[in-house]
Amino acid sequence: MSKSTVAKSSLLFGAAIGALFCSAGAFAQDAAASSAQQGEEAPLGDIVVTAERRPESLQKVPLSVAVVSGDALRSYQTGGDDILSLAGRVPGLYAETTTGRIFPRFYIRGLGNIDFYLGASQPVSIIQDDVVLEHVVLKSNPVFDVAQTEVLRGPQGSLFGRNTTAGIIKFDTIKPTQEFEGRGQFSYGSYNTVTADAGVGGPIVKDLLAFRVSALYQHRDNWVDNTFTGTSADGTVSPKKDAMGGFDERDIRLQLLFTPGDRFSVNVSAHARDYRGTSTLFHRAALKKGSNDVSAEPRDKVAFDEAMNNPQAYKTYGESVRAAYDFGGVVLTSISAYETTSGFSRGDTDGGAAVNFRDTNSGQSQGNVRKLDQFTQEVRLASDGDSRFKWQIGGMYFDSRDITEFYQRTYFLNTADYNPNNWVRLHDVNTSWAAFGQVSYEILPSLTITAGGRVTEDKKTTQLLKTADKPNGAVTYGGRRFVELKDTQPSWDVSALYQINPDVSVYARIARGFRGPTIQGRSAVFNSDFTTANSETILSWEAGFKSNLFNNRLRLNATAFTYTVNDIQLNGNDANGSSVLFNADKAKAYGLEAEADWHPTSNLSLGLGLSLLHSEIKDKRVYAQVCALNKVVVCTVQNPTVTAPVFGTPTVFAKIDGQPLPNAPEYTVNFNGRYDVPLGNGGKAFISTDWNLQGYTNFVLYKTKEFYSNGTFEGGLKIGYSAPGGAYEVALFGRNITNEKNLKGVIENYMAAVFNEPRVIGISVSGKFR
Template sequence: MVDFTRPSARRPLGALLAGVWGYGCQCDWRVPSAIAARAFASGAVAFGLSVAGSASAQTTPARGSRAAPGRPVVKAGQSKGLETVVVTANRRSQDIQKVPGMVTAISAETMARQHMDSAADVAAFAPNALGYNFDGRLRPRYYIRGVGNGNVANNAVGAVALYADDVYLNSLAFQGFPLFDQAQVAVLNGPQGTLWGKNATAGAIQFTSLRPTFRNDGHAQVDFGDYGQKRGELVLNTPVVKNKLSTRLSVRYEDSDGWARNVQSRKNVGNFGDFATRFQTLWRPNEKVEFLLNLHIRDMQGTNVPYYSAPGISVFSPLKIGSRDWTNTNVNGRQALVSEGASFHTIWHPGAGLTFTSITAFENAQRRQSGDGDYTPQEYSRSYDKLHPTQVSQEFRLASDIHKRISWIAGAYYFHENLHDNYATVTLPPGAATTPAIIGQPAYAATNYTQTTDSFALFANTTIHVTHWFQIAGGVRWTHDHLHLDLESQQALAPVSFSANPANWWNAGSVLSSLTGIDGYHGGRSWSNVSYEVEPQFLLDKNQMLYVRIADGYRSGLFNTQVTPNPVNRGGAPLQKAAAVNPETLSSYEGGYKGSWFDKHLTLSADGFYSKYDNIQVSWTATDAATKSTIISLTNAASGISYGGEFAFQARPLEDLTVSGNVGVLRTKFTDFTAPSGATNLTGNEFARAPHQTANISVDYHYRTPIGDGSIGTHWNYTGHYFYLVSNETASALQQSAVWLGDVHASFRPGNSRWELSGIVSNIAGNRYLVQVLPYSATSQTFTYQYSAPRMFLLSARVDFF
């Protein structure tokens, strides 16, 4: 967990969002209540998460303080330089500038000022990082240093590990949660998990909620914006027994009309309502032990995000202008996600400087989605998916006194997941004209599978202070994963007919034709891995450090569950069957510098890295020439490399002015990769979604007036050109050109009032870029893609209760 020294500055922009808005999206498609968003409390990004400072780090004002919003806090007797950002790496509190590696620490103040509303937003503040809300908030994707989750299947294992309050969240259904009442977020670049949580090859993102405190606290906030945006949040912190028992209730609701309409139905596309709540109880019976219980639920309902046909390409789209305001499909898709979860965190100090930590967590979700499978006004295809993941995890750690010359930490981790998925595709009568004709005729295919995962790990780490200027840390981790898959896939034989009114066409009972099995997989695979990490650190003086980091990364193997039926030879062998995919590993070599200058008015971080990957898990897309079917499969590329550098700074040239930024430079290449279909040699190609450059710049100024104080600022993010597919296709619809995205934000608090007004204009330049691209469909003759959000504004009012 990344924490910040508690300043006394007043929050800007209604820090930590609040208020409650009437619940209810204009959607009537519901699923049983359950789902998740976050987990657990207290936190700490362990040493294995190799954190480090970034220019995006911001201090967090003390709750309820009346200092000017957005103004960094200076403690009495200190220079008015930058505040020390403290991280509990290895579960030890350390200045982020003294920990090797690269991390971007995003404070509660920054999240409030930027009005961040979803987990994927944080990637815009880190070097060499990308984050997207693919399919809205149902399936977010994260990439760090060119590696991420390119697998569109529901059983995907991300190369970027996501943690909410110290709990690893595996399924995509858990990862798109709304941001509210957060203490901070840490984006950690490079392989993670040598000590803590699950392994990851690309990096990790750690979300940490604000915990209960032993004082009365709370706030409410409401937001309004264009495109029907409405948000509300309410936070109540209530001490029950002085200095022993306290609770914290956090509630958030968001509603939006979306920014597009369907030219066929004239209805809104992308509208949604998202409700989430978290209730925490902190019990500290004595100074040696504390318990934290975290209960949370989420319910999101809406229509699918808008997809578009590439302008001038689709023979069916009358728009031809790349309009973001209109879509053109014969089906308005719907989506629903509900979840529930709980975590229990125990910290015990038995004596002799030892600290014992236990984290027990449970998450459960249900997600349903149906929509247009071809994204045209023709009846080529409809899609349906119902996902139900459940996970249980347990972590134990025992750590020694950090102040000893030799300190250590050791622990064990267990993770279990049961994931059930049912997906189907259909062509309803009368179908559509195609060549050969059978492809466009009524059809039905469905796949049903259950995957169970059991993962065990043992880890240990030690830090040795050799001299006053040199120390070395090292860790090792053993991991064992076992996955079992039970899958059945079936297809209707031609000619296909349905019941008179197939409202639930995805149910096999709606199909009147004979069904035959086309694929089945029943079996398990096991993999084991030993990974290590070594970090020599050279302390040039109390404010300057050089470091080297050598680390292994590991991503578990899994199953490719994307069965592709043959639309011509119905009932015959599918174009793609279920199969096991091997684990991904890497060896990473990093070196860097951390330091502060001019009495802490300037901090600098620089990191250079070289990584060698083996068995890279990549998503391969191809078109079957005979059937015109698009095949998307998860496979292993034999090897690849990535290398580059990252630089971050934060400066305070004036007492009321803070400037921060970072730059990422990246090069990637497959050194051995033959694609599974057509034996296509992709050696030498770049990784997908691996821009050569990224950059961030933030400027924030605190102002004072006779009637009140406030802040004004701007943030800009640059992403260089990248390809969407590992085939590096150069069609304009399959690559993204370089783009700048920026916002302007401001806040004002009258006098010593508890009220605050704030606002933001996001994507102020109105730039348009692609979030997701589907390859060319020979059947519907289209490229299909998802746009980013347009220019939007949001106005907010907040009141602190105490």
């Protein structure tokens, strides 16, 4: 798609949405007037966020923040979905995985990381209860008993966790209170899909000690058949009905809140996770050369000759202590946390039996996190109260150490090709310290200026503890066995918020972010040297407005942005299909995000979100290796190409200058609505729905006729009864109700497809007490 086409499409689409908002606004004004005559109260309450580490109204925070309530998130996850369910529900946020539920990858405003390496760094940070989760496995920690989710778009270098160039997804769970209360939700659906999410708590010693216990259980039966009928070289059982696709998720969290006085509080939290499931299923040759059509490929059947039907399993444990002391106008906060995980994920990486394709190449691999230890310590001193001048200063230390192993195909064979030495062990260490601060001053009653800064040192080392050797133990690896990278950089942001009137504000923000250098060590399993990437930096500009209109019945917020990432870290593939790190000169992007929440009557609520994005990689010198199998290019490359030797083999590379960032949708639209019918007993019958639509999304660094999606959509529906006061709810639900089969990712050299989840229809029951 050309720049002019994108620009015209964006303008037309923006105009259409603008017209819709204006029409909605006019209708809302009439509805509001009618409701006011009938004495109805305005239904839109204030949303309180902690995007700047202090409770504030969403409408008064000078940056782009999207909020998803805990109830909405649980509704999306009734069909067994995990953290990826946020994708398509928040403008500007995209998420995907090619390694199953234990390795989600997030993108905000087009910035993310397609690397599947277990040690990969990502420009989107996950924060749970003020604790940064940096390792890719920790980012998959399930979210349950959640109060609220906030998505902070753009660089977030001043206040949260570690530096991030793209943004933050922040989850806040329900905390212990001094009143006994509880909530729970249970759902059952297709494929024997079960989700139970619950929490209960209250005082142990009144006004001194309170608790909350939260738990999550999710299950799905295997539903994908393995149809391979030949001989397996590693003992994989096939053909087998219902061999893959299921999972079991068991999670628990205990919180204790100590309040020995009005000034001092300590929240101690501990959690555990036990997960077993199926890694991502690749459908080999689902994509045909010259076509993007995958309609002929069955989603519930594969033909895997190896990898034992793609098992994966992880156990994770963590603890945190959050202590706060109010000195009177100044609050000192300390957050100490420890996270650990271990597990494995195994997969048939060629996505099908080679013999079925008259090919001699087969592929499988397994990644193990033998042990991970992440320790974080943050200390923050902040002003308290509603004075015109607010400030906070602090420091953070981050320490992550893991032992990671990668096993390749011949390690698993029971044939003459068996090689017990075909695996590597790596030791990764990442340490970082930072000092940060922020000030905010209300210059005028209607104008507030905020500025923040941080200096960060980020250090990474990777040591190769074991090489991938020949069966007789002969060592053939000739690359580096130890790499250390370190960088110290400033991050900062400045913003201004001007309140035009009590209902409308405008703001502007400029921010600089930083992502430290990165090391890719997995390639050593192929006897290839480590690859590395230097630090990337981003300069981002945004401006927008926030409004509550028509007697607080329409909340309409919008932001326009542009950014430049210098020395952007990208990932390509080498001749072995292993990820290769490199820096491109820069990437540029601009776009728009808009969200509307409209309650035209007390019984009808509507939500609409839109994101528009244009991104480009800018580097005339950088080329990416293209899809090739047995030295033959198997896809239709539409960029200029060159041929250069790799390991002595002529290899085709495509020019990527001008290409969009991978997994960066040109537009997304999300819609939700609910209509209530009041009943005589004070309860309600209701119907609710949510939909998302995704525009052109390229999955790789170069342009092809195969490796993209465009115009994909997915929807959910819920019909039920809510008891008086919302004490309980019973409903029928459907997720992906039209059973769309959407392309979510690809394996290039095998023309393999990754699909979204199938339709799940079921029943849900939820309730609360206090």
